[in-house]
Amino acid sequence: MGLIFAKLWSLFGSQEHKVIIVGLDNAGKTTILYQFLMNEVVHTSPTIGSNVEEIVVKNTHFLMWDIGGQESLRSSWNTYYSNTEFIILVVDSIDRERLSITKEELYRMLAHEDLRKAAVLIFANKQDMKGCMTAAEISTYLTLSSIKDHPWHIQSCCALTGEGLCQGLEWMTSRIGVVKSFSIPKRVILSSSLNTRHTVRGRGLGHSCSKYLLSK
Numbered sequence: 001m002g003l004i005f006a007k008l009w010s011l012f013g014s015q016e017h018k019v020i021i022v023g024l025d026n027a028g029k030t031t032i033l034y035q036f037l038m039n040e041v042v043h044t045s046p047t048i049g050s051n052v053e054e055i056v057v058k059n060t061h062f063l064m065w066d067i068g069g070q071e072s073l074r075s076s077w078n079t080y081y082s083n084t085e086f087i088i089l090v091v092d093s094i095d096r097e098r099l100s101i102t103k104e105e106l107y108r109m110l111a112h113e114d115l116r117k118a119a120v121l122i123f124a125n126k127q128d129m130k131g132c133m134t135a136a137e138i139s140t141y142l143t144l145s146s147i148k149d150h151p152w153h154i155q156s157c158c159a160l161t162g163e164g165l166c167q168g169l170e171w172m173t174s175r176i177g178v179v180k181s182f183s184i185p186k187r188v189i190l191s192s193s194l195n196t197r198h199t200v201r202g203r204g205l206g207h208s209c210s211k212y213l214l215s216k
């Protein structure tokens with residue numbers, strides 16, 4: 001009986017996939033997280049500690065940890081690493097000066113034992129900004145093609161409009177190989193430094209992305 005239940009549970013895709021959203025401060029991590037959750041731009045303030053939200057896309061449950069990116073907080077990123085399946089690295093595409101720091105942090109993460117099985121999605125964010133670097137330029141600078149031991153994908157996006165975010169989620173769900181389509185959209189804020197606590201049904205970019213992915 002227990003076995004049948006476990007099989008049914010896995011069939012319905014209720015397993016949660018842990019995601020950490022990292023990147024330097026001001027890159028747009030929190031804006032992206034709340035776009036996924038609510039399909040809205042929320043007013044953000046520098047994240048002290050972390051925000052954690054459950055995002056459901058096509059019956060795939062992602063538990064997303066948005067971790068503060070200020071220099072003083074980066075040394076504690078590794079406390080979030082265990083059981084992480086996906087790293088979302090958010091890059092501020094206009095911030096040329098600090099791309100070298102992002103690169104250092106990326107390769108430090110990839111070398112970490114707890115992240116050896118993690119796949120990496122890089123969001124080249126703020127593509128609406130004039131003079132920003134393209135995803136190709138960022139890819140070259142970060143020498144992504146040299147990464148052989150982790151699956152990776154780079155996606156240009158604009159967190160303010162949501163453009164490109166579904167494509168990023170699409171890559172993540174494709175890594176899991178999810179083909180199920182009978183999801184009940186559900187988003188639950190578990191805890192948040194924005195001090196909001198609510199459950200949203202049927203809205204949010206996660207829901208739109210489900211529709212987007214099903215229409216393909």
Ligand code: G3D
Pocket residue numbers: 023024025026027028029030031032043044045046047069090125126127128129157158159160161
């Ligand atoms: P962080 O969580 O990585 O530190 P935030 O970054 O999500 O707090 O975003 C930092 C600032 O960048 C915010 O502006 C936010 O609105 C802005 N931002 C995020 N994504 C984009 C984008 O795609 N384009 C543009 N132009 N701005 C973006 P404020 O002014 O509130 O500090």
Ligand code: MG
Pocket residue numbers: 029030031044045046047066067068
């Ligand atoms: Mg933040």
